[in-house]
Amino acid sequence: MPKVRGGGRFFRLQKDAGDGVFNPEDTTQVRHSKIGVWDLYEQVESRARFVPSSLLPSLESYHSVQGSLPYVWRMLHEIAAIRGCLWLLAGYLAITLTLAVIPAIELYFAGLLLEIVQKALQHREIDRNVLFKVALSRLACSIVSRLLSLGSIRFQRPLNERIRQYYAVQSFKARTRLDVPTYSDSSILRQLDANQTGRTNLAWNSVVNTLDVLSTIVELVSQFSVLAAMLQGQRDGLLLASLSFAQVLFARSTRSRQWGGPTGVWAATTRNRDYLRTMGMAKAVHEQNHRQEIVAGGLTDPLVSSYREAAERLGEEATDFWNTYQLFRVTKRVKWSQFLNDPLEQLPRIVFTLRAVQYPADIPLSLASLQLITQTTARFSRTLFELLNDTNSIADNLANVRKLYDTFMIPNVVEDGRVPFPEDQRSLDTGVSVEFRHVHFRYPGAARDVLDDVSFKIDQGQLCVIVGENGSGKSTILKLIARLYDPTSGEILINGQDIRTLKLADLRRATSVLFQDYTHFPLSIKDNIALGDPAAFAALSGDQQHSEIDVRVHAAARLGGAETFIERLDEGYDTYLERPVEDAYSALPQGTKTLFGRSVEYRGLRSAGGMTTHAINLSGGQMQRIALSRTFMRDDGVGLLCFDEPSASLDPTAEHGAAFFLPELFPHMRSLTPVHLDLFERLRLLRGNKTMIFSSHRFGNLTRHADLILYMHDSRILEEGTHNELVQQDGGYAKIWKLQAQAFLP
Numbered sequence: 007m008p009k010v011r012g013g014g015r016f017f018r019l020q021k022d023a024g025d026g027v028f029n030p031e032d033t034t035q036v037r038h039s040k041i042g043v044w045d046l047y048e049q050v051e052s053r054a055r056f057v058p059s060s061l062l063p064s065l066e067s068y069h070s071v072q073g074s075l076p077y078v079w080r081m082l083h084e085i086a087a088i089r090g091c092l093w094l095l096a097g098y099l100a101i102t103l104t105l106a107v108i109p110a111i112e113l114y115f116a117g118l119l120l121e122i123v124q125k126a127l128q129h130r131e132i133d134r135n136v137l138f139k140v141a142l143s144r145l146a147c148s149i150v151s152r153l154l155s156l157g158s159i160r161f162q163r164p165l166n167e168r169i170r171q172y173y174a175v176q177s178f179k180a181r182t183r184l185d186v187p188t189y190s191d192s193s194i195l196r197q198l199d200a201n202q203t204g205r206t207n208l209a210w211n212s213v214v215n216t217l218d219v220l221s222t223i224v225e226l227v228s229q230f231s232v233l234a235a236m237l238q239g240q241r242d243g244l245l246l247a248s249l250s251f252a253q254v255l256f257a258r259s260t261r262s263r264q265w266g267g268p269t270g271v272w273a274a275t276t277r278n279r280d281y282l283r284t285m286g287m288a289k290a291v292h293e294q295n296h297r298q299e300i301v302a303g304g305l306t307d308p309l310v311s312s313y314r315e316a317a318e319r320l321g322e323e324a325t326d327f328w329n330t331y332q333l334f335r336v337t338k339r340v341k342w343s344q345f346l347n348d349p350l351e352q353l354p355r356i357v358f359t360l361r362a363v364q365y366p367a368d369i370p371l372s373l374a375s376l377q378l379i380t381q382t383t384a385r386f387s388r389t390l391f392e393l394l395n396d397t398n399s400i401a402d403n404l405a406n407v408r409k410l411y412d413t414f415m416i417p418n419v420v421e422d423g424r425v426p427f428p429e430d431q432r433s434l435d436t437g438v439s440v441e442f443r444h445v446h447f448r449y450p451g452a453a454r455d456v457l458d459d460v461s462f463k464i465d466q467g468q469l470c471v472i473v474g475e476n477g478s479g480k481s482t483i484l485k486l487i488a489r490l491y492d493p494t495s496g497e498i499l500i501n502g503q504d505i506r507t508l509k510l511a512d513l514r515r516a517t518s519v520l521f522q523d524y525t526h527f528p529l530s531i532k533d534n535i536a537l538g539d540p541a542a543f544a545a546l547s548g549d550q551q552h553s554e555i556d557v558r559v560h561a562a563a564r565l566g567g568a569e570t571f572i573e574r575l576d577e578g579y580d581t582y583l584e585r586p587v588e589d590a591y592s593a594l595p596q597g598t599k600t601l602f603g604r605s606v607e608y609r610g611l612r613s614a615g616g617m618t619t620h621a622i623n624l625s626g627g628q629m630q631r632i633a634l635s636r637t638f639m640r641d642d643g644v645g646l647l648c649f650d651e652p653s654a655s656l657d658p659t660a661e662h663g664a665a666f667f668l669p670e671l672f673p674h675m676r677s678l679t680p681v682h683l684d685l686f687e688r689l690r691l692l693r694g695n696k697t698m699i700f701s702s703h704r705f706g707n708l709t710r711h712a713d714l715i716l717y718m719h720d721s722r723i724l725e726e727g728t729h730n731e732l733v734q735q736d737g738g739y740a741k742i743w744k745l746q747a748q749a750f751l752p
């Protein structure tokens with residue numbers, strides 16, 4: 007039977023272990039409970055020795071609100087700086103606060119009205135003039151309140167929109183600026199995702215929440231003033247007000263907490279094999295990329311039967327953590343104290359009756375006043391407790407602002423340098439030099455080094471080819487040169503300067519890298535190619551035609567060998583490789599063939615709207631040619647070009663096929679007439695005098711032209727030199743070269 011911590015009792019809070027190090031094995035620091043298929047680990051708190059557990063959430067809430075306030079302040083500042091938002095915010099605030107005072111005014115008039123009634127009953131006469139004024143004022147209150155509520159909506163809508171837009175851009179930026187190691191950290195991803203899901207307008211919600219708190223406080227203060235005025239001069243008034251207050255307090259304390267995840271520092275995991283397996287199967291079925299294997303492998307039936315069996319074994323316990331926690335934390339105990347609520351509510355009346363009996367000649371308080379005092383006190387205390395009760399959600403909401411701002415400030419693992427690179431932009435035309443000195447590297451979280459004491463030097467303008475078996479570390483070298491990661495130890499020098507000191511933006515501008523594990527963006531083919539030159543991409547906009555950039559994109563596609571197949575696509579360069587937005591369709595029940603006598607047919611709608619139902623499927627080689635075209639987008643301002651297996655998935659015709667050289671793309675080659683060139687020749691032409699580094703499995707065309715070949719094996723560079731030198735050495739390189747050459751012999 008699953009266990010869960012019971013609420014309401016006192017539990018002992020341990021002292022810190024002393025050394026301040028959190029040790030998950032130490033049971034004095036961690037409390038473990040099993041909830042369904044989940045294991046919950048809670049860090050034992052050390053704030054106080056004995057704190058009632060029912061008070062802990064509130065304490066934490068206050069603590070959290072306090073910590074979030076600077077962020078909320080910063081948010082309000084930023085919102086006020088958004089165009090037009092300051093006035094909208096001021097108007098919204100004024101309306102909200104005015105609305106908060108109205109209940110107290112209404113209460114005041116209700117008191118006056120009761121007084122009139124009381125006098126009328128006692129003296130059988132009525133001041134019609136006063137009665138009329140009071141009734142009219144009461145009506146005016148209702149009308150003003152209604153009008154203000156309508157006015158409030160007029161302010162809300164544009165405020166909400168502008169704030170949403172502002173923070174959408176901020177959140178996009180926060181994610182985009184992260185580097186590779188930071189973005190591979192699962193805890194960072196969790197942090198980013200937590201801010202995304204279900205919180206479309208977190209900042210706006212927080213503004214509303216903050217103003218709600220403010221207006222509740224104003225409401226309380228104004229109501230309290232009316233109440234205090236009412237109690238003045240009323241004998242026993244204070245006693246009865248206190249009794250009413252005590253009743254609401256009692257009712258609140260006996261109510262069970264509605265929502266609650268565990269509080270404090272906690273983490274939950276599951277090791278239940280069946281649960282993991284069902285979740286894995288559900289994910290595999292859900293994601294499109296597994297469909298081919300599922301269908302071709304005949305996996306449908308086995309998947310369904312395995313899923314069903316596992317789900318039956320798991321029973322109702324198998325839900326996500328939040329559901330499970332909710333399910334098990336519902337306390338089954340009956341709170342007997344709840345039965346006392348109703349009699350307590352009557353207590354003020356009972357006391358009033360007793361006092362009336364005690365002093366029959368001099369009833370301290372009229373019945374009307376009793377009613378007004380108890381009602382007002384109840385209303386006041388409810389507003390007060392709502393505010394207190396809401397602290398959890400307020401704390402959550404404000405903490406979200408903090409989390410949002412935290413994501414804007416996640417530090418990157420790869421720190422930016424300060425030195426501009428290169429000092430003289432023209433020097434890039436002759437390439438850059440790259441030197442590794444005793445570089446060791448291990449991927450974050452990996453168990454072993456993938457580069458082990460790697461040293462080499464590529465001079466300016468050289469063509470270097472790194473060869474070696476799969477997994478020997480070739481791509482890793484290119485990733486370090488692009489500074490996606492920093493070496494674990496050792497140094498990388500670019501033009502003799504430590505790579506860590508160079509401004510990252512400059513370094514990236516001066517380098518062009520085609521990764522083996524390149525990806526395509528869910529954007530148009532034109533955008534995908536234009537991304538090779540970030541400035542060109544930024545100049546493109548959704549609708550406009552940019553003839554100059556278009557010409558460059560087409561030229562790059564031609565050099566990358568992609569032009570022919572792109573032009574054959576229906577939408578050519580505007581084709582989306584993956585459509586990022588799903589089309590929407592009317593949600594008619596499955597199988598609906600007719601609707602009000604008309605046949606239900608989507609084909610006409612789809613062709614009218616130019617919608618397709620199938621994804622564009624390009625071959626791996628075609629995809630790579632688009633990626634290659636991307637690298638042809640840029641020539642000026644680049645001093646180093648890196649290609650990770652550029653021909654790995656290109657068919658021979660692509661690699662050796664014909665393509666026209668375009669003088670408009672490469673001004674430094676304008677003197678040449680258009681010729682037929684194969685891929686490597688195109689790349690070499692693109693290079694001019696720039697430094698070029700290839701990683702490749704293939705020996706031959708490329709290695710023979712290389713100024714430097716680095717032969718890698720098992721994370722180390724074993725041999726280096728030119729093709730002829732390495733063949734003469736007759737080592738590992740020569741052996742593989744001979745093997746590959748044999749394959750082509752008749």
Ligand SMILES: Nc1ncnc2c1ncn2[C@@H]1O[C@H](COP(=O)(O)OP(=O)(O)OP(=O)(O)O)[C@@H](O)[C@H]1O
Pocket residue numbers: 449450452456474475476477478479480481482483522701
């Ligand atoms: N992001 C990563 N995290 C952890 N390990 C990685 C990561 N990327 C690569 N590795 C590991 O680093 C080692 C070297 O990989 P690398 O990609 O540099 O090899 P390679 O020589 O380029 O191989 P290939 O010829 O197959 O492209 C491999 O063992 C690989 O599993």
